[in-house]
Amino acid sequence: MVEALIFDVFGTCVDWRASVAREVAAVLPEVDAEAFATAWRGEYDPAMARIREGARGYVPLDDLHLENLDTVARAFGVRVPDRLALNAAWERLDPWPDVIQGLAALKRLAMIAPCSNGSIALMTRLARHAGLPWDCILGADLARGYKPQPEVYLASCAALRLPPEAVMMVAAHNSDLAAARAVGLRTGFVARPREHGPGQVQDLRPESDWDVIAEDFADLAAQILVLRSRGEVSCAGA
Amino acid sequence: MVEALIFDVFGTCVDWRASVAREVAAVLPEVDAEAFATAWRGEYDPAMARIREGARGYVPLDDLHLENLDTVARAFGVRVPDRLALNAAWERLDPWPDVIQGLAALKRLAMIAPCSNGSIALMTRLARHAGLPWDCILGADLARGYKPQPEVYLASCAALRLPPEAVMMVAAHNSDLAAARAVGLRTGFVARPREHGPGQVQDLRPESDWDVIAEDFADLAAQILVLRSRGEVSCAGA
Structure with missing residues (x-):
């Protein structure tokens, strides 16, 4: 039962893809917002994998998303004006x-x-x-x-x-x-x-x-x- | 803010008092339902105190309520027909x-x-x-x-x-x-x-x-x- x-x-x-892309487009007009959203999400599983494997203690996803945003911003060669505000796109x-x-x-x-x-x-x-x-x-x-x-x-x-x-x-x-x-x-x-x-x-x-x-x-x-x-x-x- | x-x-x-008493009255017509509910709740703080003090590991309140029900039923000299059903009165x-x-x-x-x-x-x-x-x-x-x-x-x-x-x-x-x-x-x-x-x-x-x-x-x-x-x-x- x-x-x-x-x-x-x-x-x-x-x-998540369309929603995050919308927020990326609003603050980073110079990037391909869907590619940025996809790349951001692409860091999701590798970041959790280290925790699953025990190489890192548990860290809530909010923090992983923020670290991953920094990684992706570097890869796209952009500076995010307000990292915490964009990270809250996931909310x-x-x-x-x-x-x-x-x-x-x-x-x-x-x-x-x-x-x-x-x-x-x-x-x-x-x-x-x-x-x-x-x-x-x-x-x-x-x-x-x-x-x-x-x-x-x-x-x-x-x-x-x-x-x-x-x-x-x-x-x-x-x-x-x-x-x-x-x-x-x-x-x-x-x-x-x-x-x-x-x-x-x-x-x-x-x-x-x-x-x-x-x-x-x-x-x-x-x-x-x-x-x-x-x-x-x-x-x-x- | x-x-x-x-x-x-x-x-x-x-x-809790009126609600628990109502359920007690339905299954234990022989007892004073409000007194039973009050006595049941009376065991609440002592049961948690042992856990707060470290004398016992954490046990969810559902389990403490059931133990306390047994204590109170003994004190009132009654047998509860379905202990788990009455314990769910707290839900x-x-x-x-x-x-x-x-x-x-x-x-x-x-x-x-x-x-x-x-x-x-x-x-x-x-x-x-x-x-x-x-x-x-x-x-x-x-x-x-x-x-x-x-x-x-x-x-x-x-x-x-x-x-x-x-x-x-x-x-x-x-x-x-x-x-x-x-x-x-x-x-x-x-x-x-x-x-x-x-x-x-x-x-x-x-x-x-x-x-x-x-x-x-x-x-x-x-x-x-x-x-x-x-x-x-x-x-x-x-």
């Missing part, structure tokens, strides 16, 4: 068009929370900006680690006092779902074929028999409603 | 009448979150039951300790990446505010003279010059709005 749905956020719930990402209504419907069926590599601080401000109606904020900060480390999924389940099999991880990334499934969570896939722009090649389709495979969050809510009518989903506090 | 308001929950936001507490509308108004002015001794699991389910529109859940679980330990307030500020002076603790308990002020937070007092029933003697009035002293959450929201108009409160993501 699923009692909570936890969500990847960057790419799955929000369009002002816009949701995909189906997300707000979909989450509102899902919230009536189960607990909903982000399980992101973003910090509580980042996810809280982003939720206010984008109108994401989370019940609580889970993810990296609770485990002091980064997905796909198993402890991030497990700490999120533990914070809700639920066994992994009572929690469904929802993501647009097959690797995120594979890691969640490996530690016992249920899995839901929603494709986001424009996350990386028109030339996207990865995660265009589900690469495993995920428990739910949905077109978008409206379709996800419809499928979860069917599971609920079969007694496979339950709803705390509603 | 205050950017977040964090709240005590039991007593300040919700009427079904009703808000004081001014709370929902007050929090909705406050949420437009600053980030809002519980800073309670309840776990993330408990606070999340309670928020769904009572309709508390938190931006995120802070408190005991983040610090693995119990108020009034300073680390609970400080971990809650740190999770939002705010210095203590940018966070206001709101409570109906003078001791909670004194502990928060001691580590640099701003303070807001709202009296709840019926929390302990008609014979309440403690916390009937503010016992210090707290930064804000309000009649109820509507008054609190009105006073915070004035502070905002003076530039002393700022509003992330709205």
